[in-house]
Amino acid sequence: MRDFQRPGRSPVLSTSGMCATSHPLAAKVAIQMLEAGGNAMDAALAGAVLLEFCEPQMTGIGGDLFALIAPDQDAEIVALNGSGRAPAGLSAAKLREQGHSKVPLYDAAAVTIPGAVDAICKLSKDYGKLGLKTLLAPAIHYAEAGVPVAPRVAFDWSEALGNLHPSAKAAYSFDNKAPQPGQLFRAPKQAEVLRRIAMDGRAGFYDGEVAEDMVNSLNALGGTHTLEDFAGTACDYTTPIRGSYADLDLVEHPPNGQGATAILMLNMLKHFNIAGMDPFGTERAHIEAEAAKLAYDARNRMLADPDHTARLAHMLAPETAASLAALIDPKCAISNPVTVSEAVHKDTIYITVVDKDRMSVSLIYSIFHSFGSGIASNDFGVLFQNRGAGFTLEEGHPNEVAGGKRPMHTIIPGMLQKAGRTIMPFGVMGGAYQPNGHARFVSNMTDFGLDAQSAIDAPRAFFDAGIMKVERGYPDIVRSELTERGHNVAIPDGPIGGAQSILIREDGVLEGASDPRKDGCALGY
Numbered sequence: 001m002r003d004f005q006r007p008g009r010s011p012v013l014s015t016s017g018m019c020a021t022s023h024p025l026a027a028k029v030a031i032q033m034l035e036a037g038g039n040a041m042d043a044a045l046a047g048a049v050l051l052e053f054c055e056p057q058m059t060g061i062g063g064d065l066f067a068l069i070a071p072d073q074d075a076e077i078v079a080l081n082g083s084g085r086a087p088a089g090l091s092a093a094k095l096r097e098q099g100h101s102k103v104p105l106y107d108a109a110a111v112t113i114p115g116a117v118d119a120i121c122k123l124s125k126d127y128g129k130l131g132l133k134t135l136l137a138p139a140i141h142y143a144e145a146g147v148p149v150a151p152r153v154a155f156d157w158s159e160a161l162g163n164l165h166p167s168a169k170a171a172y173s174f175d176n177k178a179p180q181p182g183q184l185f186r187a188p189k190q191a192e193v194l195r196r197i198a199m200d201g202r203a204g205f206y207d208g209e210v211a212e213d214m215v216n217s218l219n220a221l222g223g224t225h226t227l228e229d230f231a232g233t234a235c236d237y238t239t240p241i242r243g244s245y246a247d248l249d250l251v252e253h254p255p256n257g258q259g260a261t262a263i264l265m266l267n268m269l270k271h272f273n274i275a276g277m278d279p280f281g282t283e284r285a286h287i288e289a290e291a292a293k294l295a296y297d298a299r300n301r302m303l304a305d306p307d308h309t310a311r312l313a314h315m316l317a318p319e320t321a322a323s324l325a326a327l328i329d330p331k332c333a334i335s336n337p338v339t340v341s342e343a344v345h346k347d348t349i350y351i352t353v354v355d356k357d358r359m360s361v362s363l364i365y366s367i368f369h370s371f372g373s374g375i376a377s378n379d380f381g382v383l384f385q386n387r388g389a390g391f392t393l394e395e396g397h398p399n400e401v402a403g404g405k406r407p408m409h410t411i412i413p414g415m416l417q418k419a420g421r422t423i424m425p426f427g428v429m430g431g432a433y434q435p436n437g438h439a440r441f442v443s444n445m446t447d448f449g450l451d452a453q454s455a456i457d458a459p460r461a462f463f464d465a466g467i468m469k470v471e472r473g474y475p476d477i478v479r480s481e482l483t484e485r486g487h488n489v490a491i492p493d494g495p496i497g498g499a500q501s502i503l504i505r506e507d508g509v510l511e512g513a514s515d516p517r518k519d520g521c522a523l524g525y
Contacts, residue, residue, distance in 0.1 A: 002454065011453045011503075012512040014524025020500035020512045021047055021351035022429070022520035023054040023150060029138045030353055031523050033130065040355040041069070041127040042135055044363045045120055049139040049194070051349045051365070053147050053187055056172060056383070057156050059349040061193065061205065062214075062376075063367035063385040065116040066253055068240065068413045069127060070360040070422040073504060077415055077422065079253050082119025082235040083406050084112045084387065089224030092393050092401040103389045103401060106163055106374045108223030110386035112407060116365060117197060117205040119235040127359075136198045143191035146184030150519035154181045155494065160370030167217065168376035168383060189381040206230045210380055217377040218384070224403075238306070241316065242417075243267060246446035249417040250438065255309040256406045259414070260316055261299040261435035265291050266442060267321030268328075275447040280459055280474060282481040283330065288443075289463040289487065290328040292436045298324075299435070304399035305406040333468075333486035348411050348434075350427035354502045354510055362413035362425035414438050423504050424452070429518075430497025433462050437497050452501045453513035460496040463487070471496055 002008045012018070017040075019030035030047035034040075044067075052060040065082035095109060103110050124132050149157070158178040169176065174183060196204030204210065211230045218225045240251045243263030250266065252259025268291040277284040298320075302311045314320055327334075348366035366385070367373075373386035390407035392399050399408045412434050416424040428437030437460070444455035459473025461482075468487035470479050479489045495517035502522070503511040512522025 008457060009453055009514070009516055011451060012522035012524055014510050014512070015508065016525050017043070017353070017355045018502045018510040018512045018522060018524040019043055019047060019351065019353045020502055020514045020520070020522035021051070022349055022498055022500065022518040023051055024519070024521045024523070025054055025142070025147060026050045026351065027521055027523040030351070031525050033135070034355055035525060036130070038130045039128065039357070040353040040359040040361045041123055042130045043353040043355070044351050044361040045124055045128065046135045046138055047351045047353070048349065048363055048365050049120065049136060050142060051351070052190070053139060053143050053185060054150065055153050055349055056185065056187070057153065057160055057370045058367070059365045060367050060383050061117050061190070062114045062372060062382045063116050063365060064114065064387060064409065064411070065119040065363065065365045066257060066409070066411055066413055067119070067123060068251060068253070068362040068415050068425065070415060070425070073358045073421045077240050077251050079238045079240045080119060080123060080235055081238050081253065081257070082115040083256060083409050084115035084233055085404050085406050086112050086388055086391070086401060087223065087225040087229045088403040089226070090388070090401060090403045092395070095401065096393055100393060102393060103391050105369060105386055105389050106165070108218045108221040108373070108375065110388040111218055111223060111225070111373050111375065111384040112387040113225070113229050113233050114385060115233055115235055118202050118233050121197070121202045122235050132201065133198045136194045140191045140194045140198070143187045143194065146186040148182050149179040149185055151181045152519045154179055156370055163369065163371050163374040165374045165376070167378060168371065168374055171376055171381045172371065172383070187381065189379070193380050193382060206233055210382070213377045213379040214382055217375070221375060243316065245270065245442050247418060248442060248446060250442055251415040251417060253412055255303045255306050255312060256409045257412045258299050258303055258408065258410055258435055259412045260303065260312060261295050262412070262438035264295040264298060264315055264321055265435060265439040267318060268295065268325040269439065269443060271322060271325035274443055279444065279448045282478045285461045285470070285474070285478060285482060286333070286485055287328060287330065288436070288440065289461065289468060290334060291325070292463050293334055294324045294327060295435065296432070302398065303408045308398040308405065310398065331485060335486065348429040348431065350413070350429050350498070350500050352425040352427060352500055352502050354425065354504060358504060360415065360422050360425040360502070360504070362415050362427055364411040364413045364427050366411045410434055412438070416442070424501055426499065426501035428497055428499045432464060433497045436462055437499065441499060452503055452511065456499045456501065456513050456515050462496050469496060
């Protein structure tokens with residue numbers, strides 16, 4: 001039990017249903033869907049689409065979506081990959097000829113075809129009960145009526161306003177300024193797009209006027225996108241991958257997601273007595289950072305479009321983890337680590353819902369960087385992701401840019417099972433941090449006995465792009481001792497990620513947890 005004399009959050013308890021996400025309005029709408037007779041899928045999709053207007057810098061219909069679904073506690077978990085592909089005309093060779101060493105972030109070349117709408121339509125048809133018209137109605141209403149900008153959203157917005165192209169500034173700025181907390185954000189043009197999707201399904205987005213607007217807008221900025229690229233977009237059901245830690249099984253998406261990175265990290269941590277360390281001390285932070293460096297190096301070399309990933313089994317093998325763990329010096333940082341992330345970012349939404357029948361949905365939905373590519377379509381204002389920046393331009397690399405390929409993807413929903421039963425959908429936002437965040441969350445609960453809310457609240461550290469970022473929640477002595485071990489230590493400008501989870505307890509009660517680093521909450525009924 002937490003110390004009630006200190007700031008903190010209690011877990012939220014309920015019996016009939018629960019939603020945990022990063023904005024309270026989306027949690028409310030999700031619960032309303034459950035109360036109206038919908039299931040966890042209806043609730044998750046309704047809340048996720050609404051988050052486009054609650055957190056427009058994080059997500060939107062111009063982005064991608066991944067989901068894990070457990071139809072009930074004893075059913076097999078299903079993975080849906082709703083990530084889009086590069087347009088057929090995109091070429092790594094041409095980008096190299098233009099002088100690029102990386103895919104340019106805020107450029108039409110970084111815009112992969114949005115996969116989220118196709119995924120939303122597919123999930124609603126296959127698993128939902130209420131239908132698209134009902135699910136999209138709250139988002140359409142709030143897109144027109146407006147949503148007051150929340151404090152964390154305003155903080156992120158002010159940092160990223162400079163990323164916007166002229167095409168997006170009119171829709172996403174307030175007299176060329178970021179909004180203050182409480183100012184109303186409206187997006188009536190995107191409400192019209194959602195109406196067309198509600199009426200015509202995926203065709204309302206991938207065909208007709210909306211698709212023509214998106215293609216024409218991207219082509220005007222040098223993009224190679226075609227109507228055929230948009231019409232051919234299709235999500236895929238895949239088989240999840242898994243790893244074990246203590247008595248829990250961690251279930252993740254296969255490539256092109258980076259879930260294998262979290263499993264590899266946990267497999268390495270098994271070789272250290274993490275439970276015998278101070279949970280918020282120097283030794284654990286150091287070991288975790290070194291494991292992350294090695295796991296992310298493996299990610300950067302091996303993970304790509306599933307048709308181009310050949311070494312997944314090697315990455316998940318216990319022998320690989322043992323060999324990598326042996327490289328970790330408990331007293332000294334690796335002197336020349338690879339860059340953990342090709343492009344630093346932290347912009348993603350996550351929503352999880354469990355309903356009365358114990359269907360669990362773990363869903364993550366993103367436009368990659370803050371405001372994605374910064375490019376919006378001219379007529380309907382669809383803000384495009386820049387997932388193409390997840391590719392590399394290294395010739396011959398499995399993740400090299402090519403038309404029709406999916407890039408290595410950072411967003412990964414998670415689920416935990418125990419003795420073959422699904423007990424917790426969860427997710428950790430924060431771009432590159434996500435696999436590290438999954439491993440830390442699981443370790444916090446198993447090694448130190450923390451409940452999910454305490455595991456989420458706990459301070460975080462993350463080695464990212466040459467810097468050991470250590471949140472203010474750690475004491476100064478830890479930063480000093482990490483520096484002595486060779487880390488380049490800094491306090492990050494903002495918090496490291498965010499997280500949400502729902503535990504299905506053995507007594508049947510649902511226990512929701514929500515990260516105070518975000519504006520959201522867990523809400524049950």
